[in-house]
Amino acid sequence: MLTGLKSLVRKATSLFASPKAQTYPIIIPRSDHSLSRQNLSPNAVKVLYRLNKAGFDAFLVGGCVRDHLIGIEPKDFDVVTNATPEEVHTIFSNSRLIGRRFKLVHVTFGREIIEVSTFRANSAQDDNDDDDTQNTSLKGKDSARSAHGIVLRDNVYGNIEEDAERRDFTFNALYYNVKDFSIHDYCGGLKDIEHKQIRIIGDARQRYQEDPVRMLRAIRFAGKLGFELEAETAAPIKEMAHLLDHIPPARLFEEVLKLLGSGNGIETFRLLRQYGLFRYLFPDTDALLQSGWKRNDIDPEAFILQGLKNTDDRIQSGKTTAPYFLYAVLLWPSVALRHEEFQAQGMPATPALHQAANMVLDNQVASTAIPRRFSTPMREIWDMQYRLPKRYGKRAFLLLEHPRFRAGFDFLLIRELSGANLDGLGDWWEKFQHGTESQQRELIKSIDLFTKDNEGPKKRRPRRRRKSNGNATSTAPQSETFDE
Incomplete structure (x- = not known):
């Protein structure tokens, strides 16, 4: 188990207690945390340096930073950058563009895939509804929502501050900067890790409306990390669980595997039933x-x-x-x-x-x-x-x-x-x-x-009578049949 939390919490606690506690981002220098390049995927580091060399900003974000600070060995390393997917694809010959809902780039190193996404901003909703979707555009990129308010596409690009605000939970808005090895906290994720709680960024009802799968992710993190759902994060889940009916079944199949097939299935199963979500999956x-x-x-x-x-x-x-x-x-x-x-x-x-x-x-x-x-x-x-x-x-x-x-x-x-x-x-x-x-x-x-x-004794099957040679005929009725 990695141990990067204690020293960081001490630093974060002093920052939260200071008059500047509400000023974000909180930047933790390398000297005050234990996350180093030795804890990271060498291929993820290559991607970061290659993007920097090409003139772009690039950070590790989300789970790999969060898990290290909690004491879990990171497995997935996601990169976020201000380069567009097309620009990233041009830089890496070992990459491919994927996704329509969210355009991403997968950079492949043998069996390891480093996922690279572009900083995104919250897409503004258009007042003019068509039958199925509402479309908006910003900076030449596109987004769309269903009639139920669910985000169907989110390719509206922004800066790192906007990217942090559109992430789901506070502890997933932690960024690692390979240029100076610092950790940037944009939404209070360090404090929530310290208090072992899961807090959604922004208004919970609106965020679940945009993507109901966030309710499942909240449960998954609670089961995996042993954290409690913060009150306002938990409150709307039972009432809004029905929105899962509007999520494509293929996407929910993958979510079930993450929920119940990641080593914490019993606790996750209990939470899914407690919050009324299991009925929409099974x-x-x-x-x-x-x-x-x-x-x-x-x-x-x-x-x-x-x-x-x-x-x-x-x-x-x-x-x-x-x-x-x-x-x-x-x-x-x-x-x-x-x-x-x-x-x-x-x-x-x-x-x-x-x-x-x-x-x-x-x-x-x-x-x-x-x-x-x-x-x-x-x-x-x-x-x-x-x-x-x-x-x-x-x-x-x-x-x-x-x-x-x-x-x-x-x-x-x-x-x-x-x-x-x-x-x-x-x-x-x-x-x-x-x-x-x-x-x-x-x-x-x-x-x-x-x-x-x-x-008991086996019953003998009737034997089929063999026909006689010549003109002789069987004495059995022609309509009688026998079991083979």
């Missing part, structure tokens, strides 16, 4: 949790919490997780409920499962888009829950070779850990995976014997 799951439905092999809330704990533990121990596994956990209770309903209508188990999966996924993509490359393995994990109990004969060996076996097995263990009674199925598969061939055959034999004892 409406079916939320309705099921609110209903209190459960059965002997699934307690929805216990199962989701166990799945999130599993994900948190893996991430915190440095392991990776698959997005499809997280979504499979969050949607499984709804699949189980629909599966039960279709079977009650007389549908066989396997078709009922497929129909349940189709219905749940169709409903979910209206809220958060799920790419096919994720929905297909999700279906396979769910399908494995009904295939893993069928271990007799050669099936166990075939299942062990299935490409989704490991994910299905891990999913099974989460079910058991959350309280589902599956007759020791997880333990059986644990032994089978790690057993010798003779041990595996003994395990299968025990299942075969158990199956025979419970099913």
Whole structure:
């Protein structure tokens, strides 16, 4: 863990207590903070120096500065500059322009991407509404808002002071200047870090109206950092949560992965439900949790919490997780409920499962888009829950070779850990995976014997009568059919 907060807080505290406390920016010289080039991505530093050499201002901004001061090792390094995206793209041959809503430049160094954005200003709203959007322009750049006031495009460029004011939270308006290694605080972020609180910049209602995803970001930071939401920042969230319905499902899919797949899923899940946001991300799951439905092999809330704990533990121990596994956990209770309903209508188990999966996924993509490359393995994990109990004969060996076996097995263990009674199925598969061939055959034999004892003698299928040669005809009625 990096430690850059103590000395900086001491300096910041004296500044806040002084008569000049309201004068911004507060500039912390290199001698009064611990953030150095050794804590930064070498590639990010290259980008800063290259922009400076080309005659532009350039700063590191946001998360990388904030995380270092809090004591978290920075992972993403974002650069902001007064160069336009086109100018940045010209300077770096290893770059590409991206985005329509916010034009950015990605400068690529192998697998590392340094994101470079241009100083932006708040876009003024036009009084003349058209059917879908309101358009404004400033300095030759464009912006647009939806009929609900949500910013659709924000490419209005400004200076660093304006850029700080349009950022979401105060601790994200901290800038690191590589020219003199100083940190610039434009909105009181240092004080809020000291007090461990999340404060939105400007009027909370207006800022959430401009971009409702800021409500999700507030929750994500609260879950990640253990900070409290400042009162005025928290107050409008429940009332304005419905604005998430107007955010593109593809964008919300990515936000869910950040919210629940970053190692603090349990606390974030709790906060999402507390502030009424979870229902707009997973409406079916939320309705099921609110209903209190459960059965002997699934307690929805216990199962989701166990799945999130599993994900948190893996991430915190440095392991990776698959997005499809997280979504499979969050949607499984709804699949189980629909599966039960279709079977009650007389549908066989396997078709009922497929129909349940189709219905749940169709409903979910209206809220958060799920790419096919994720929905297909999700279906396979769910399908494995009904295939893993069928271990007799050669099936166990075939299942062990299935490409989704490991994910299905891990999913099974989460079910058991959350309280589902599956007759020791997880333990059986644990032994089978790690057993010798003779041990595996003994395990299968025990299942075969158990199956025979419970099913009784097998019924013999009628044999199809073979036709006689010559003119002889079968005595069986022509309309009779036999099972193959």
